[in-house]
Amino acid sequence: MARLPILVAPDPRLKLKAQPVEKVDAPLRRLMDDMLETMYAAPGIGLAAPQVGVSKRVLVIDIAKEGEAKAPLRMANPELLWVSDEDAVYEEGCLSVPEQYADVTRPARIRLRFLDHENEIRELEADGLLATVIQHELDHLEGILFIDHLSSLKRNMILRKLSKSRKSLVGA
Numbered sequence: 001m002a003r004l005p006i007l008v009a010p011d012p013r014l015k016l017k018a019q020p021v022e023k024v025d026a027p028l029r030r031l032m033d034d035m036l037e038t039m040y041a042a043p044g045i046g047l048a049a050p051q052v053g054v055s056k057r058v059l060v061i062d063i064a065k066e067g068e069a070k071a072p073l074r075m076a077n078p079e080l081l082w083v084s085d086e087d088a089v090y091e092e093g094c095l096s097v098p099e100q101y102a103d104v105t106r107p108a109r110i111r112l113r114f115l116d117h118e119n120e121i122r123e124l125e126a127d128g129l130l131a132t133v134i135q136h137e138l139d140h141l142e143g144i145l146f147i148d149h150l151s152s153l154k155r156n157m158i159l160r161k162l163s164k165s166r167k168s169l170v171g172a
């Protein structure tokens with residue numbers, strides 16, 4: 001397994017719509033495992049392939065808390081089948097928008113279909129944090145970041161902070 005570099009906004013590759021995969025084969029399983037290693041190391045609870053510069057509809061998630069057994073989810077071609085009318089608000093962050101957090105409103109419960117790491121079709125119902133993380137990662141496959149759900153005022157404030165912190169990194 002290998003750790004992959006994570007792209008940071010406003011990298012234009014984060015705005016691309018990702019392409020479906022044909023099937024989950026050995027190279028794609030390796031990508032999923034590399035993404036998991038990258039996510040755990042960050043640390044984060046979700047990562048989509050576009051965040052590591054791969055424009056494919058692939059994502060990994062693990063919302064297990066520290067000290068709990070790992071519970072990785074590996075998904076290809078995930079598709080929402082249903083979302084609840086009821087919404088939930090979570091404070092979200094993103095490995096591609098480092099150290100910035102904001103409340104985002106999304107449907108509270110969802111049902112989705114995806115290909116797992118063995119190329120089997122699976123369906124999953126999710127609520128709570130998992131429903132939010134899945135929707136956050138699905139957004140990445142459409143080139144949408146959580147800050148795109150905020151007012152342009154808030155979004156621009158965050159983007160300005162990001163470009164400032166990057167400049168200070170280069171200067172260090």
Ligand code: NI
Pocket residue numbers: 093094095096136140
């Ligand atoms: Ni993200």
